[in-house]
Amino acid sequence: MVPISKISLWCLGIIIMLGGCSNPTDTSETNASDDALVSVAEYNGEGYALPYGKETExxxxxxxxxxxxxxxxxxxxxxxTDVVVHNVVGALDAATVFVESVGEPHFYTYAVVPIDEKEKKVMTEQISADAFQVENAMKGGLYHMIFSNEFKKLDDYFESLVAEGEVVGKIEAALEIVGGHGxxxxxxxxxxxxDDVAIKPVYDLYLQNPDSNIETLRDAYEESLFDKENFQINIQLxxxxxQAEPSEEIFTQVISDLEEMNNIPKGTYSLYLNDHFIHVESSEGAKENSLKRAFPDYIVRD
Structure with missing residues (x-):
């Protein structure tokens, strides 16, 4: 098995949503033309593309x-971990394979398979995954497992916010087809x-024994070693x-709610409130008019 090439990793950087820990200073704002945008209510990942991927796809x-x-x-x-494959997207000399885990820990990630375009050959024996991305994805899923009550409160908040009828999130198909980020x-x-050493014993235990129950995994968590700077929850609404522009009122209210709510996950939060549209090829919603609270001014919950 060979490591993913630097070019392939650069291509995959396009899929990383805003606020991720891999490059917190890169906002990756999309400066797309109007004809490259689609309603967030309709965007299911179709049309997503990586550079130089037409032939390999x-x-x-x-x-x-x-x-x-x-x-x-x-x-x-x-x-x-068992996974299902949702999508295969051509890239330079390779294809990106978007997968979703079966059961818990739940996460989305990807692998890369090299392709010889001239010979029209797929080198599946050299398929590989970026170790950091997969570990990050699995650790996020494990966090969600062992702190399910705290995350339920956060999830309930967003569901109630959406029920008020002014903001929405992405549809599930978009996560499956081009999610790939934990x-x-x-x-x-x-x-x-x-550097998140608090969750590492949980991750190691899961790899040793995937059948470990939630209580056992929770007991392995080193809460005294937790550092909020090492754990991010990245929000996009x-x-x-x-026709609506991002609302300053809603943006301010969500920040206030996150700062004041009790018993939600500890860590650092970033928030992006976008208009209604997503860029088709990159799956990004952030644009020049987006409202954002992110690095280095995270919302912090101790």
Whole structure:
């Protein structure tokens, strides 16, 4: 198994949603033309593209069954986790394979399979996954498992906010088809830092024994070592009405609510409130008119 090439990793950087720990200073704002935008209510990942991927995507599609089998085997053998493949997207000399874990810990991530475009050959024996991205994804899922009560309160808050009828999140299909970034809901995703030593014993225990129950995993968590800077919850919301600009009032209210709510997960929170539209090819919603509270001015919950 070979490591992912730097070019492939650069291409995959496009999928990383805003506020992620891999590059907190990069807001990745989309300066797209209007004809490249689609309603967030309709965006299901169709049209997503990576640079130089047209030819390799067709080759990958012709070998889809072979790629799916290789991806499933990769995650079973290396991470003791069953996955389903949702999408295969062509990239430079490769294809990106978007997967979702089966059961818990729940997460989305990806693998990369090299492709010889000239020979029209898919080298599934060299399929690989970026170790940091997969570990980050699994740790986020484990956090959600062992702090399910705290996350339920956060999830209930966003559901009630959406029920008021002014903002929405992404639809589930968009997460499946082009998500790829760990534990995700329509409203947020989780990022962990490689230096997060509090969750590491939980991760190690899961790899040793995937059948460990939640209580056992929770007992392995080193709460005294938790550092809020190493755990991020990255929120993206969208205006429900197509003509609506991001609302300062809603933006301010969400920040206030997050700062005042009790018993939600500890850590640092970033918030982006976008207009109604998503860029088709990149799956991004952030634009010049987006309202944001993020690095270095995170919302902090101790």
């Amino acid at each position: 067709q080759i990958a599609e012709d070998h889809r069954e072979q790629i799916e089998k290789a991806a499933v085997a990769l995650f079973q053998e290396n991470y003791q 534990f995700m809901t329509p409203y947020y995703f989780i990022s962990t830092d490689p 969208f205006m429900k009405e197509q």
